[in-house]
Amino acid sequence: MTLYEVKEGSRVKILNITGGHGVKNRLAAIGLFPGAEVKVVKSPPGPVIVEVAGSRVAVGQGMAKKVEVERL
Amino acid sequence: MRKIRVALAGNPNVGKTAIMNALAGTSEKVGNWPGVTVQKKVGKYNFRGFEVELIDLPGIYSLTSYTLEERVARSFLLKGEYDVVADVVDVTLLGRNLYLTLELLEMGIKPVIVLNKIDELENYGYTIDKKALEEVLKLPVVEVSAVKRKGLEELSETFLRVATGDLKPEGFTPIYSEELENAISLIEMKLKEEIGENFPYRLRWFVIKLLEKDPEIIDYLKENFKKWKKILKEIEKIEEEIKRRHKSDLPSFIARERFLLASRIATAGIRNIVELPTEKLSDKIDRVITNPITGMPIFFLIMWLVFKITFDLSAPLGDLIDTLFSDVLPSLVERALSGAPPFLISLINNGILAGIGAVMVFLPVLAILYFLMSILEDTGYMARAAALWDNFMRLFGLSGSSVIPMILGFGCNVPAVYATRAMRSAKQKLITMLVIPWVSCSARLPVYAVFTAAFFSKNQSLVLLSLYGLGIALALLFALILSRVMGAREECEFFIELPPYKLPAWSVVINQTWIEVREFIFKAGTVIFAVSVFIWALASLPPGAPYAGESSIVGHFGKLLLPIFEPLGITDWKPIVALIFGALAKEVVVGTLGALYGTGEEGLEKALAQTFTPESALAYMVFTLLYIPCIATIAAIKQESGTWRYPALLIAVELTVAWTAAFAVYRLTLLV
Numbered sequence: 197m198t199l200y201e202v203k204e205g206s207r208v209k210i211l212n213i214t215g216g217h218g219v220k221n222r223l224a225a226i227g228l229f230p231g232a233e234v235k236v237v238k239s240p241p242g243p244v245i246v247e248v249a250g251s252r253v254a255v256g257q258g259m260a261k262k263v264e265v266e267r268l
Numbered sequence: 269m270r271k272i273r274v275a276l277a278g279n280p281n282v283g284k285t286a287i288m289n290a291l292a293g294t295s296e297k298v299g300n301w302p303g304v305t306v307q308k309k310v311g312k313y314n315f316r317g318f319e320v321e322l323i324d325l326p327g328i329y330s331l332t333s334y335t336l337e338e339r340v341a342r343s344f345l346l347k348g349e350y351d352v353v354a355d356v357v358d359v360t361l362l363g364r365n366l367y368l369t370l371e372l373l374e375m376g377i378k379p380v381i382v383l384n385k386i387d388e389l390e391n392y393g394y395t396i397d398k399k400a401l402e403e404v405l406k407l408p409v410v411e412v413s414a415v416k417r418k419g420l421e422e423l424s425e426t427f428l429r430v431a432t433g434d435l436k437p438e439g440f441t442p443i444y445s446e447e448l449e450n451a452i453s454l455i456e457m458k459l460k461e462e463i464g465e466n467f468p469y470r471l472r473w474f475v476i477k478l479l480e481k482d483p484e485i486i487d488y489l490k491e492n493f494k495k496w497k498k499i500l501k502e503i504e505k506i507e508e509e510i511k512r513r514h515k516s517d518l519p520s521f522i523a524r525e526r527f528l529l530a531s532r533i534a535t536a537g538i539r540n541i542v543e544l545p546t547e548k549l550s551d552k553i554d555r556v557i558t559n560p561i562t563g564m565p566i567f568f569l570i571m572w573l574v575f576k577i578t579f580d581l582s583a584p585l586g587d588l589i590d591t592l593f594s595d596v597l598p599s600l601v602e603r604a605l606s607g608a609p610p611f612l613i614s615l616i617n618n619g620i621l622a623g624i625g626a627v628m629v630f631l632p633v634l635a636i637l638y639f640l641m642s643i644l645e646d647t648g649y650m651a652r653a654a655a656l657w658d659n660f661m662r663l664f665g666l667s668g669s670s671v672i673p674m675i676l677g678f679g680c681n682v683p684a685v686y687a688t689r690a691m692r693s694a695k696q697k698l699i700t701m702l703v704i705p706w707v708s709c710s711a712r713l714p715v716y717a718v719f720t721a722a723f724f725s726k727n728q729s730l731v732l733l734s735l736y737g738l739g740i741a742l743a744l745l746f747a748l749i750l751s752r753v754m755g756a757r758e759e760c761e762f763f764i765e766l767p768p769y770k771l772p773a774w775s776v777v778i779n780q781t782w783i784e785v786r787e788f789i790f791k792a793g794t795v796i797f798a799v800s801v802f803i804w805a806l807a808s809l810p811p812g813a814p815y816a817g818e819s820s821i822v823g824h825f826g827k828l829l830l831p832i833f834e835p836l837g838i839t840d841w842k843p844i845v846a847l848i849f850g851a852l853a854k855e856v857v858v859g860t861l862g863a864l865y866g867t868g869e870e871g872l873e874k875a876l877a878q879t880f881t882p883e884s885a886l887a888y889m890v891f892t893l894l895y896i897p898c899i900a901t902i903a904a905i906k907q908e909s910g911t912w913r914y915p916a917l918l919i920a921v922e923l924t925v926a927w928t929a930a931f932a933v934y935r936l937t938l939l940v
């Protein structure tokens with residue numbers, strides 16, 4: 197399952213992120229890395245919003261499809 | 269007086285601007301980092317006999333070298349041309365912010381930790397144990413609230429003590445898991461065999477960055493170490509092992525370790541935690557305003573309000589300024605200097621006063637729009653609007669944050685260019701400001717109005733819509749081309765942080781607006797003034813020639829350029845001279861045509877009907893839409909990009925495209 201498909205309000209664990217080092221590194225710096233647990237505040241249409249490390253972060257649809265997650 | 273240089277580092281949105289404002293007031297100077305379009309802000313203030321210079325580094329989440337902002341901040345920090353580094357930390361997001369702190373410590377920097385937004389903690393479910401944080405980090409920690417102006421005295425004092433060596437922070441060395449530490453030691457050992465005397469980096473940091481596959485550091489390795497291949501092989505081996513055991517690549521693994529360590533340190537510094545409900549009102553609002561179905565109408569409503577307020581408030585002020593500089597003052601001058609040579613009066617009235625007026629008319633629009641934009645930014649709406657548009661703008665290689673500047677362009681290109689400051693990525697910012705001039709601003713409307721009334725009274729709106737459509741299409745097309753050419757795609761923002769909703773911090777908003785207006789007057793204003801006077805000279809010389817008439821320099825120019833315009837169906841020099849004047853501001857085209865045909869603006873339609881055909885009128889409108897941006901926009905782009913290179917390139921491209929498009933339109937309409 198990808199972050200794009202997660203239902204609003206559920207908690208998920210990130211399994212894998214597809215992309216170059218630049219993407220992964222910057223996502224990791226705000227707490228989005230394999231193993232991290234986040235809450236999905238909003239799902240599409242529009243951006244996906246997740247709660248991570250106390251802040252709200254909007255992730256575009258393209259990016260959300262590259263984040264593989266599993267439901268907790 | 270002794271000088272102290274303090275560099276402010278921190279994540280975006282931690283309140284560096286607010287701190288700069290609280291400490292240095294409006295002494296702030298805005299410029300660019302050398303050679304790049306990243307903004308550099310410097311402020312100064314005096315404290316106990318010392319002059320403290322604050323240097324704002326770009327807001328960044330980490331210190332890799334993947335984006336321009338990170339590279340700028342990092343190379344500044346590596347150069348070490350400062351006395352103190354202040355690491356500004358948003359206390360409501362302590363764990364996440366300490367990630368950058370750990371990176372600073374890895375570099376060997378021992379920053380002063382500035383815990384900002386301490387006033388916010390009342391609404392959060394915890395308090396801070398400053399002592400505990402100081403003990404873990406082995407760094408001085410100061411609690412401040414930039415907005416409420418608390419803790420500022422202690423902050424300056426700490427800067428002073430660190431700068432004078434009175435306080436020598438020991439600095440904690442981040443130690444990671446055994447697995448990672450072993451990898452670090454291994455590579456350290458390999459490098460030590462070859463390391464030169466003047467190796468410019470801290471070895472441990474260099475190794476960690478190598479393991480993180482930092483492009484700049486890998487390049488350095490390849491250039492300076494003979495055994496670089498072996499070392500990279502070794503790192504690959506380490507990565508394979510990590511992949512096998514943790515299902516993660518090495519850079520992500522390190523970032524994760526760092527993030528977890530930062531969280532652990534944060535936990536050590538936090539007390540009295542109460543569980544807060546995780547579902548917030550702001551989440552409900554976010555669901556509505558970032559959902560395209562509901563969010564788009566809200567977005568357009570807000571933008572409409574911004575335009576309405578701006579133009580309703582600024583119109584009377586603009587008129588006042590206009591009357592002052594084109595009526596009241598000139599007639600005063602004429603009376604005071606009656607009998608003086610007309611040339612002198614013309615210099616003062618049409619040259620100098622008109623030039624100052626050209627700068628002043630922008631001030632109301634600029635100040636009001638900037639004020640409203642700061643409010644949108646400060647309340648948190650700007651980030652939501654960016655998130656809302658991100659998907660669409662990505663089609664053209666831009667990110668959502670470029671939408672608001674581009675839409676402002678319909679009002680006036682000048683504040684639109686300044687609005688790109690709110691964008692994080694320097695490349696995206698540059699692209700956005702370069703495509704804004706394609707967007708048809710309201711000053712071009714009078715030109716369309718006169719020509720459509722004269723030639724297209726039946727399908728006026730169709731012509732207008734096509735012109736606006738052409739502008740938008742070209743803006744998006746060039747955005748796409750530029751983002752390809754400049755490789756801006758990799759610098760897209762992969763995520764947009766949504767700061768909590770809040771009321772604007774008025775003192776900061778007002779101060780920043782004032783700084784902005786002042787910078788405009790002194791930077792862009794001087795260029796606008798100079799060009800105004802220059803064009804006046806072209807129109808009045810040689811002495812005795814009627815102003816902008818056939819025998820003036822500009823008249824000769826018009827005739828000289830005629831062969832270039834004949835393929836567009838323009839057979840008279842007067843419209844060409846009007847275009848030259850249009851460089852000052854595009855609505856001036858109409859006034860100049862009125863003056864040159866001796867009709868004023870009322871009878872202009874008839875005069876135009878004799879010079880133009882419908883086809884050449886269309887071509888002329890297209891040319892007016894697309895040819896060079898007005899001088900104020902050019903000056904704004906120069907001010908924002910820090911170099912004349914981009915505006916010069918823009919002018920060349922726009923002239924070419926304008927001519928080609930006008931030619932195509934003329935030829936095609938002749939066919940049908």
Ligand SMILES: Nc1nc2c(ncn2[C@@H]2O[C@H](COP(=O)(O)OP(=O)(O)O)[C@@H](O)[C@H]2O)c(=O)[nH]1
Binds near residue numbers: 384385415
């Ligand atoms: N409550 C509170 N908010 C602050 C404080 N300092 C800054 N802010 C807010 O934090 C947001 C980001 O501040 P800004 O100075 O623009 O951050 P920068 O991106 O680091 O320059 C703004 O909305 C400020 O009003 C503070 O001391 N207390």
